[in-house]
Amino acid sequence: MAAASASTAVADSIWREIKSSRSVSDDHLANLHLLFGDNLESATIIVDQGGVQKHTGNPSGRFIFKVVGKSKETEKYICFPGHFCTCHSFFYDVVSKGERLFCKHQIAFKLAEAAGMCKEVSITDEKLAEILSEI
Numbered sequence: 001m002a003a004a005s006a007s008t009a010v011a012d013s014i015w016r017e018i019k020s021s022r023s024v025s026d027d028h029l030a031n032l033h034l035l036f037g038d039n040l041e042s043a044t045i046i047v048d049q050g051g052v053q054k055h056t057g058n059p060s061g062r063f064i065f066k067v068v069g070k071s072k073e074t075e076k077y078i079c080f081p082g083h084f085c086t087c088h089s090f091f092y093d094v095v096s097k098g099e100r101l102f103c104k105h106q107i108a109f110k111l112a113e114a115a116g117m118c119k120e121v122s123i124t125d126e127k128l129a130e131i132l133s134e135i
């Protein structure tokens with residue numbers, strides 16, 4: 001998994017650059033595209049549509065991301081800040097086959113968080129627990 005962790009480190013440094021400048025340059029996009037391929041396009045579409053919500057529990061400050069899927073009215077996937085998404089592709093392409101570093105929802109929330117484009121939603125810890133229990 002050396003290649004994967006090197007790629008993850010490269011991705012992390014790009015997220016940090018985007019975060020500190022609060023803007024996404026063509027260079028960033030080109031490098032992210034090398035890492036993520038077509039999933040980057042899907043992720044940017046999700047972010048552009050305002051499809052990433054950060055739900056923060058009160059008072060714990062723990063948070064999760066809700067990311068819209070293709071049919072955005074009904075489908076929302078839950079991503080943890082660590083390495084987890086509830087979508088099929090995460091289990092299949094990322095975990096099982098190991099062909100991808102992240103699913104498009106994970107890329108979308110990392111991009112949205114770095115660029116300051118998440119919708120912030122404040123919820124109670126009880127509500128957060130409820131969301132997690134539905135996974």
Ligand SMILES: [Zn+2]
Pocket residue numbers: 077085086087088089090103104105106
């Ligand atoms: Zn996913």
